[in-house]
Amino acid sequence: MVKSTIALTVRKINAQTSVIDIKGDVNAAADAALADAYAQASGQGIRTVILNFSGMDYMNSSGIGLLVTLLVRAQRQKQHLRACGLSEHYQEIFNLTRLNEAIGIFADEAAAAVA
């Protein structure tokens, strides 16, 4: 398996919103780390989890698959999944893969938090 280079930090910014800061590569090797981070981020009372991609180096197609499974988990827990800090290219990839229809894309964390 590809070696994981992802580093994730979970922050709670208010009673209903958590942020996962993503650094490094989002690929198949990030599966367990991303699932753990989501479990941490989606504690009691959390309605929205924001994925902050501003520190992301690279995402391959397996990374998109991970986001789909994360989204299903969020929907099952009746939580919203939002994204911020995506480069223009990855915003286009979200559009191409139609993830943008279920994961709201915002310019920054503040915008994602108030949406």
Place this chain on the structure above:
Amino acid sequence: MTSNDEKAHAAWATPTKKMTVGALAGDAVNLNIEGRALHSPLQGFGQMWQRTYRLPLAGSVTPEHVVAEWKAHLPEFMPDDSRFYPTLTGVKPGEAIVINASLPAAPGVAMPVDTGVLVLYSDDTQFTVMTPAGHPESGFNTFSAFEEDGVTIAQIQSLARATDPIYEIGFRLMGGAKQQVRIWRHVLTRLGAHFGVSGEPSIQSVCVDPGLQWSRAGNVWQNALIRTVLTAPARWFKRS
């Protein structure tokens, strides 16, 4: 632009909303692809499954070599009831692959289905295809190779759900799911044989979402199986 940006631009398909098919060789039937919107698992109807098929390849073959050969010989690894026809450009990001296949429509009865996929992503160690509207499944298939404990593993991972209620019935009750498993095991077995390896691929199935998306039941209007069957007489008439 950083090296990662350049790598990403080269690996991902150029954004598009509708599929187009480039020049094809041979007798591929290009049907139910042109102009179709792309479907991720989110746009499908049925239960979402992640199925992972793996085959260890002994010897000194590298993941990069495995994937290069896989792309170059993809049609040869497919079984007779699921023919893949890449465009003349090959398995490259943004290119279509035409699929002429058959699906079980009733126990013991197979019906033709002509469809295709888009090469969504391609790098040295993996490539991913994404389905258009009307394809039996909505989602992604990733073909990859990687090293684990000093052994190169070839892997196919699908993340998809049946596109509409008819396909869902087909997958659950008519043997469609078993056929999918057989197809991907066949591909890995043939890939292994290409590298002189014999062995039975392993499979792991996970139901990611057991729910049905009834809001997507209308996908049935673009069902490629129905459209292939309905347009068959006209195509036969044209040929004769």
